[in-house]
Amino acid sequence: MPRPGKNSYSDQKPPYSYISLTAMAIQNSTEKMLPLSDIYKFIMDRFPYYRENTQRWQNSLRHNLSFNDCFIKIPRRPDQPGKGSFWALHPDCGDMFENGSFLRRRKRFKLLRAEHMACKSSPMMHYFHHQGKLSGGHHEHPGPAAAVGRLPHFQSYGSINCGQSGGFKHPFAIENIIGRDYKGVMTSGLPITSVMHHLGYPVPAQLSSVVNSMWPHVGMLSDSMSAIPVSSEYAPFGVSMKGLYHHASGQTLPAVPVPIKPTPSMGPMPGLSGLPSGPAQLCSSSSMLEKNGSDPLEGKGNAIHPALLLS
DNA sequence: AAATGTTTACGAGCAC
DNA sequence: GTGCTCGTAAACATTT
Numbered sequence: 209m210p211r212p213g214k215n216s217y218s219d220q221k222p223p224y225s226y227i228s229l230t231a232m233a234i235q236n237s238t239e240k241m242l243p244l245s246d247i248y249k250f251i252m253d254r255f256p257y258y259r260e261n262t263q264r265w266q267n268s269l270r271h272n273l274s275f276n277d278c279f280i281k282i283p284r285r286p287d288q289p290g291k292g293s294f295w296a297l298h299p300d301c302g303d304m305f306e307n308g309s310f311l312r313r314r315k316r317f318k319l320l321r322a323e324h325m326a327c328k329s330s331p332m333m334h335y336f337h338h339q340g341k342l343s344g345g346h347h348e349h350p351g352p353a354a355a356v357g358r359l360p361h362f363q364s365y366g367s368i369n370c371g372q373s374g375g376f377k378h379p380f381a382i383e384n385i386i387g388r389d390y391k392g393v394m395t396s397g398l399p400i401t402s403v404m405h406h407l408g409y410p411v412p413a414q415l416s417s418v419v420n421s422m423w424p425h426v427g428m429l430s431d432s433m434s435a436i437p438v439s440s441e442y443a444p445f446g447v448s449m450k451g452l453y454h455h456a457s458g459q460t461l462p463a464v465p466v467p468i469k470p471t472p473s474m475g476p477m478p479g480l481s482g483l484p485s486g487p488a489q490l491c492s493s494s495s496m497l498e499k500n501g502s503d504p505l506e507g508k509g510n511a512i513h514p515a516l517l518l519s
Numbered sequence: 520a521a522a523t524g525t526t527t528a529c530g531a532g533c534a535c
Numbered sequence: 536g537t538g539c540t541c542g543t544a545a546a547c548a549t550t551t
Binding site: 243244245270271273274275281291292293 | 525
């Protein structure tokens with residue numbers, strides 16, 4: 209095994225899936241969203257392995273972006289011309305990686321049909337639906353009431369799903385990998401303000417009134433774009449050595465991959481904190497047309513897929 | 520034309 | 536064995 213810090217690492221394929229790599233890139237960005245080209249760039253910058261065979265892996269990566277519901281496509285602002293859209297992480301994909309490890313997903317993130325419908329019909333409310341879930345959706349009393357108290361803080365999955373401050377943070381959890389100061393993310397409230405700002409869309413009066421009536425504290429759709437400092441201290445696999453030892457509980461963790469084993473006692477991953485939340489089009493790319501995937505009965509909308517007719 | 524995005528298909532590997 | 540994730544290839548559509 210090559211030792212961390214040695215160049216011999218760089219020629220080898222990183223132990224991360226394309227989904228992981230993409231998530232890293234997005235999380236590492238200030239605005240929690242990146243155009244495709246920047247995702248490529250991030251990966252190539254940090255993982256020399258991917259400086260070759262670009263056609264191959266970039267095709268795979270694009271496939272992953274489109275195919276996986278955990279990635280959402282955000283249109284460019286009118287004043288930001290360029291090719292392609294921005295890509296962000298879906299707010300609900302926080303527990304996608306087991307124990308926060310980016311080595312392998314244990315759960316495939318997939319939107320429910322209802323969420324697709326909601327996304328289609330009312331993206332903004334869909335967004336708030338997710339914000340509500342962020343604040344209490346995974347607990348016993350979800351919904352606006354639960355959301356009111358916490359929404360202003362835009363708490364992340366790290367503090368919600370896990371439910372334990374100082375919960376386990378896997379060495380390959382995203383905050384460790386990208387070396388983020390997650391305290392900043394926890395309280396910075398990136399999602400809505402960031403993306404709204406990015407899009408440059410004025411907050412519709414309708415939305416304002418809805419927000420103000422339902423969640424008075426959220427009326428602050430301001431320009432609080434948080435520029436979060438990002439550590440540049442990357443180990444060969446992009447693992448921040450600093451981040452590896454940044455542990456809320458004060459524990460230190462080894463800078464080595466840890467075998468992933470199901471640990472029911474552990475909460476969902478704390479990894480994807482500070483998740484982005486799309487405003488105008490908070491839909492995964494696949495939301496418009498449901499995907500095939502491994503469940504052909506799911507998400508074909510009202511259309512009857514030929515495959516279903518044959519089966 | 521090139522980049523970007525979508526979809527389908529197949530096989531490998533892993534966990535249960 | 537089954538079902539899942541993942542990687543890859545490829546065809547095709549859309550956008551710049």
